[in-house]
Amino acid sequence: xxxxxxxxxxxLILDHYRKPRNRGPxxxxxxxxxxxxxxxxxxxxVDLKLAGDRVEDVHFHGQGCSISQASASMMTVLLKGKTVxxxxxxxxxxxxxxxxxxxxxxxxxxxxxxxxxxxxxxFPARIKCATLAWNALQLALEGKSGKASTTEA
Ligand code: ZN
Numbered sequence: 001x002x003x004x005x006x007x008x009x010x011x012l013i014l015d016h017y018r019k020p021r022n023r024g025p026x027x028x029x030x031x032x033x034x035x036x037x038x039x040x041x042x043x044x045x046v047d048l049k050l051a052g053d054r055v056e057d058v059h060f061h062g063q064g065c066s067i068s069q070a071s072a073s074m075m076t077v078l079l080k081g082k083t084v085x086x087x088x089x090x091x092x093x094x095x096x097x098x099x100x101x102x103x104x105x106x107x108x109x110x111x112x113x114x115x116x117x118x119x120x121x122x123f124p125a126r127i128k129c130a131t132l133a134w135n136a137l138q139l140a141l142e143g144k145s146g147k148a149s150t151t152e153a
Contacts, residue, residue: 006119008116009115009116009117009118009119010116012070012074012113012116013066013067013070013116013117014066014070016069016070016073016074017066017069017070017073020060020069020070020072020073021073021074021076021077022057022058022059022060022073022076022077022080023059023060023061023073024059024061025045025047025059025061026047026048026049026057026058026059028049029047029048029049029059030048030049030050031047031048031050031140031143031144031145032045032046032047032048032140032145032146033045033046033136033137033139033140033144033145033146033147033148034062034136034146034147034148035132035133035135035136035139035147035148036147036148037064037068037128037129037132039125039128040064040065040068040125040126040128040129041064041065042062042063042064042065042068042069042129042132043062043063043064044060044061044062044064044068044069044072044132044133044136045060045061045062045136046058046059046060046072046133046136046137046140047059047060047061048137048140048141050084053083053084053085054081054082054083054084055079055080055081055082055083055084055087056080056081057080058075058076058079058080058137059076060072060073060075060076060133060136064129064132065126065129067117067120067126067129067130068129068130068132068133070116070117071114071117071129071130071131071132071133071134072132072133074113074114074116074117075094075114075133075134075137077113078090078111078112078113078114079137084141087137087141088138088141090110090111091134091137091138091141093107093110093111094107094111094114094131094134095131095134097111097114097115097118097121098117098118098120098121098127098130098131099121099127100121104118117130136148
């Protein structure tokens with residue numbers, strides 16, 4: 001049974017890697033944050049368009065490994081239409097899951113397909129790949145724009 005779940009998760013990750021959703025720069029984003037993960041060579045920009053306190057649109061662009069790109073793609077699908085507060089809470093949920101904290105079932109209920117990335121936990125060097133887009137998003141939600149480099153997971 002565990003094997004079947006692993007296969008399903010693998011499928012989801014590859015599907016988002018091969019057919020990324022919401023990929024490409026937004027025209028006139030309210031905020032745009034570019035983050036690099038020097039450990040793996042991943043680069044991701046997250047573009048955010050806000051309407052009041054709501055995430056009207058969110059796109060990503062950049063390049064890197066399948067985990068970094070799939071995580072970014074799934075993140076944009078999950079966050080479109082959410083409020084800024086909800087988006088910040090989901091960022092916390094995802095990063096807690098990647099650290100192995102909290103209830104997996106509760107996290108799965110909120111972040112949906114992104115539980116597919118939970119297997120990455122077993123490979124500490126790759127956790128930064130999975131959290132890269134989320135760290136960029138977090139900076140954008142905090143009102144920052146521009147380029148940054150992170151080794152933070
Ligand atoms: Zn990577």
